Amino acid sequence: MAGTAPTAARRTRVTKRPEDRREELLAAALHTFGRVGVETSTVADITERAGVAKGTFYLYFESKDHVLGQLWDRYLAGFRVRAGDLLAGPDVDRDWPALLGALLDDLVRHALANADLHRVIYHSANAKALELCRQANETVIEMLVGAVRRAIRDGQLAADDPDLAVRMIYHGVDGLLDDVIGRDRSPDADRLVAAATEFAFRVLAPARSAAGHGAAGHGAAGHGAAGRGADGHVEQAG
Structure with missing residues (x-):
């Protein structure tokens, strides 16, 4: 109608599934944290990036x-899914040293594919955030400890304390990745996988020969044959 003042255009509200909205907020948060840091960024920065109201x-x-x-738990979930696929099924005739190598290969390459998140977590996160990340790490460590215990029962790996052995490997590899990612924008994935695998097999000495179980370069030389002691641990002979 002539003479009627134009009404202000309303912003169209887009309805999305909760999981999609959550993913958008996570992506916006990662971008914001990487750009201005965790401490400096605000919730308003994140929601503005995501295009939603602050209350959302x-x-x-x-x-x-x-x-x-x-964000860290989502990152680790990707590894947990693939590790779960590798560990599924019966243990009969399973090549545990080869499986451990595959898990470490995936862990390293998954970390490098998420290098930006590593930089945010370890270079700008506060104590509370790091504690939340530590709790998420425990889910992966528990999965790996379970796998190592199964390998020890099969006589293919050896460790007096599987829990501490896995923690040494996990945190050692994680610390290495943090250091390399922090100072190198194009790290050599193959080199890191080789270093992580060598370290792991020094901690979890494979208990059978390479000829029998395919653990090339990590066989019985220097480790001897394995037997099981009264306490259930694999013991080295020789």
């Missing part, structure tokens, strides 16, 4: 620390 953030996350912990 709190429908999914409690705080910036919470979203950072969720």
